[in-house]
Amino acid sequence: xxxxxxxxxxxxxxxxxxxxxxxxxxxxxxxxxxxxxxxxxxxxxxxxxxxxxxxxxxxxxxxxxxxxxxxxxxxxxxxxxxxxxxxxxxxxxxxxxxxxxxxxxxxxxxxx
Amino acid sequence: xxxxxxxxxxxxxxxxxxxxxxxxxxxxxxxxxxxxxxxxxxxxxxxxxxxxxxxxxxxxxxxxxxxxxxxxxxxxxxxxxxxxxxxxxxxxxxxxxxxxxxxxxxxxxxxxxx
Numbered sequence: 088x089x090x091x092x093x094x095x096x097x098x099x100x101x102x103x104x105x106x107x108x109x110x111x112x113x114x115x116x117x118x119x120x121x122x123x124x125x126x127x128x129x130x131x132x133x134x135x136x137x138x139x140x141x142x143x144x145x146x147x148x149x150x151x152x153x154x155x156x157x158x159x160x161x162x163x164x165x166x167x168x169x170x171x172x173x174x175x176x177x178x179x180x181x182x183x184x185x186x187x188x189x190x191x192x193x194x195x196x197x198x199x
Numbered sequence: 200x201x202x203x204x205x206x207x208x209x210x211x212x213x214x215x216x217x218x219x220x221x222x223x224x225x226x227x228x229x230x231x232x233x234x235x236x237x238x239x240x241x242x243x244x245x246x247x248x249x250x251x252x253x254x255x256x257x258x259x260x261x262x263x264x265x266x267x268x269x270x271x272x273x274x275x276x277x278x279x280x281x282x283x284x285x286x287x288x289x290x291x292x293x294x295x296x297x298x299x300x301x302x303x304x305x306x307x308x309x310x311x312x313x
Contacts, residue, residue: 091241121300121302128307130291130304130305130306130307131242131289131302132304136301174241174242176242178300185230185232185247185249185300186244186257186258187244188244188258189234189241191241192241
């Protein structure tokens with residue numbers, strides 16, 4: 088059964104304190120791995136897509152990496168505005184390839 | 200922001216009543232999705248559409264039906280609402296350009312079934 092597990096569930100960082108969020112997955116055929124940011128009361132906002140092991144993507148203070156079993160979202164020198172829940176999702180290539188499985192997210196709080 | 204709207208944004212209904220949620224897009228994207236988000240479960244796919252009148256089931260489709268008669272509208276219907284369907288419902292779209300499937304989400308509908 089396809090599964091996506093994110094850790095930690097919650098993370099509190101001081102402003103400027105770098106860290107990483109983890110997303111481990113088991114899927115029979117990975118078409119893509121996605122990272123989203125979700126602010127309270129809003130829909131998820133797309134951040135990155137990764138397709139194959141070894142791939143990396145960067146955006147401002149965020150960097151996403153992918154291996155065959157997991158992905159990391161590295162946050163460098165975070166600011167309070169980076170506080171949000173970060174969601175990971177995988178797309179299974181089986182069937183029409185439109186089955187997406189989401190993790191439960193990591194709630195990040197950055198303290199000034 | 201992707202041009203996605205959901206209506207209503209909030210709804211309270213009684214057990215056993217029918218409920219229809221609407222998702223409207225202005226992006227002319229082919230793919231549309233309905234998810235529900237619950238604490239401890241994350242986002243779970245209910246149904247999706249890959250074109251007008253073309254739909255398929257997701258992970259948690261029991262108790263839900265969908266229709267798509269126009270590219271821009273995707274409707275989610277709860278034929279007889281139950282308390283277990285209390286949730287936040289999100290619509291998403293993707294355009295599958297160059298096999299890129301990232302999804303863009305609407306603002307959500309908070310549904311409470313009493």
